[in-house]
Amino acid sequence: MEDLKKTIRSYANVSDSDMEFGLQFYKKEIFRKGAHLLQAGQYISDFYFVQRGCISYYTLEEGKAQVMEFFTEGYFFTDLYAYIQGIPSESYLEALEDCVVYKISKEDVQKVFDHSHQLERFGRLSMQRTFVINFQRINELRNLSNQERYLQLLKKRPTLFQRVPQYLIASYLGLTPVGLSKIRKRLSQKG
Amino acid sequence: MEDLKKTIRSYANVSDSDMEFGLQFYKKEIFRKGAHLLQAGQYISDFYFVQRGCISYYTLEEGKAQVMEFFTEGYFFTDLYAYIQGIPSESYLEALEDCVVYKISKEDVQKVFDHSHQLERFGRLSMQRTFVINFQRINELRNLSNQERYLQLLKKRPTLFQRVPQYLIASYLGLTPVGLSKIRKRLSQKG
DNA sequence: AATTCTTATTAAACTAGTTTAATAAATATT
DNA sequence: AATATTTATTAAACTAGTTTAATAAGAATT
Numbered sequence: 001m002e003d004l005k006k007t008i009r010s011y012a013n014v015s016d017s018d019m020e021f022g023l024q025f026y027k028k029e030i031f032r033k034g035a036h037l038l039q040a041g042q043y044i045s046d047f048y049f050v051q052r053g054c055i056s057y058y059t060l061e062e063g064k065a066q067v068m069e070f071f072t073e074g075y076f077f078t079d080l081y082a083y084i085q086g087i088p089s090e091s092y093l094e095a096l097e098d099c100v101v102y103k104i105s106k107e108d109v110q111k112v113f114d115h116s117h118q119l120e121r122f123g124r125l126s127m128q129r130t131f132v133i134n135f136q137r138i139n140e141l142r143n144l145s146n147q148e149r150y151l152q153l154l155k156k157r158p159t160l161f162q163r164v165p166q167y168l169i170a171s172y173l174g175l176t177p178v179g180l181s182k183i184r185k186r187l188s189q190k191g
Numbered sequence: 192m193e194d195l196k197k198t199i200r201s202y203a204n205v206s207d208s209d210m211e212f213g214l215q216f217y218k219k220e221i222f223r224k225g226a227h228l229l230q231a232g233q234y235i236s237d238f239y240f241v242q243r244g245c246i247s248y249y250t251l252e253e254g255k256a257q258v259m260e261f262f263t264e265g266y267f268f269t270d271l272y273a274y275i276q277g278i279p280s281e282s283y284l285e286a287l288e289d290c291v292v293y294k295i296s297k298e299d300v301q302k303v304f305d306h307s308h309q310l311e312r313f314g315r316l317s318m319q320r321t322f323v324i325n326f327q328r329i330n331e332l333r334n335l336s337n338q339e340r341y342l343q344l345l346k347k348r349p350t351l352f353q354r355v356p357q358y359l360i361a362s363y364l365g366l367t368p369v370g371l372s373k374i375r376k377r378l379s380q381k382g
Numbered sequence: 383a384a385t386t387c388t389t390a391t392t393a394a395a396c397t398a399g400t401t402t403a404a405t406a407a408a409t410a411t412t
Numbered sequence: 413a414a415t416a417t418t419t420a421t422t423a424a425a426c427t428a429g430t431t432t433a434a435t436a437a438g439a440a441t442t
Contacts, residue, residue: 059330068333081322113312120315127315131271131325135272137329142257143252143257174333
């Protein structure tokens with residue numbers, strides 16, 4: 001749990017005893033490639049941390065997967081929307097590789113926050129971090145062309161392109177596989 | 192400050208004494224139509240609550256305003272991105288009408304959170320609320336057509352169309368004024 | 383009431399994507 | 413190694429927006 005501990009401490013000064021209290025609730029879990037951590041219609045009451053692997057977070061819109069995020073090592077994740085609102089999920093969480101994750105239940109999160117002001121602060125600040133990422137995402141969706149967003153993803157998360165098939169990346173970028181292929185061709189002709 | 196108090200209590204059970212402690216830091220401020228609460232390049236260290244009026248939150252991209260949000264009565268707002276990161280803003284906050292707001296400084300927010308676990312919880316939960324809104328925004332940007340987003344805005348915030356010129360709404364929707372006009376024409380011909 | 387200024391619509395040419403379908407390339411399976 | 417399956421590219425026709433520029437409508441000012 002060293003990676004998890006380090007990641008929490010990157011947000012707030014958590015004492016050893018508070019950390020020990022918090023970590024006791026996390027449980028290790030393994031998912032094989034192709035396994036679903038969550039399917040639409042299910043409730044999600046766990047919060048996860050990626051120790052190893054890659055998980056896709058997607059919805060089905062008219063039968064087609066719309067990838068919203070790829071969670072890789074060091075990410076905290078869940079279907080945060082359904083988790084927060086306590087409603088059935090409209091999304092899927094699927095292991096794109098064999099994965100090792102740590103999970104904690106919503107009730108245990110509540111216990112941890114009730115017990116420790118500093119861990120509640122970690123909660124607030126990690127929510128802030130999520131805000132920053134979503135804010136950037138919205139700005140990118142609004143102000144950048146698809147080509148620019150492709151180039152930016154290539155720059156920000158280059159290893160993703162080795163781990164994930166291109167048609168899922170196209171989906172993440174809000175494109176069809178054909179559309180992304182065209183963009184790549186256009187770029188390869190110029191440069 | 193009754194509206195402010197009510198809004199805070201809609202997030203967390205704050206005791207009277209904690210509430211009193213928190214509210215002492217808020218200061219009332221008035222902005223005339225056209226006034227800027229924030230300009231690009233400035234640091235923003237205040238958090239605001241809209242008592243009365245409408246504030247646009249926008250960036251300039253190649254000289255053109257890109258409206259990201261309209262803040263109306265009951266909204267908490269700031270340039271949250273610059274506020275959180277402590278970096279100079281790239282955005283503007285402009286009163287579209289005469290406005291009454293309450294504001295609190297970042298340092299005072301910190302004092303309040305340090306003083307009261309329940310107010311820190313309010314902070315976390317209001318951040319969660321912001322997450323939910325941004326999440327929906329991202330989904331709308333990704334999965335809905337411009338026409339659908341226009342119709343949805345019309346449904347969700349109908350009064351906005353009486354308060355705000357159409358070209359700003361076009362910008363909010365990520366369209367040109369011409370584009371929005373076309374959509375409206377298309378709809379009026381069908382229905 | 384007339385004028386000016388701002389906002390909204392329309393037209394025409396253009397563009398970056400879409401869809402569908404065929405083909406090519408890469409990967410996995412027998 | 414041969415075959416089947418999955419993934420990526422290309423082509424062709426189409427679409428919903430863009431830009432620029434002209435016009436019309438509405439609001440504010442003299």
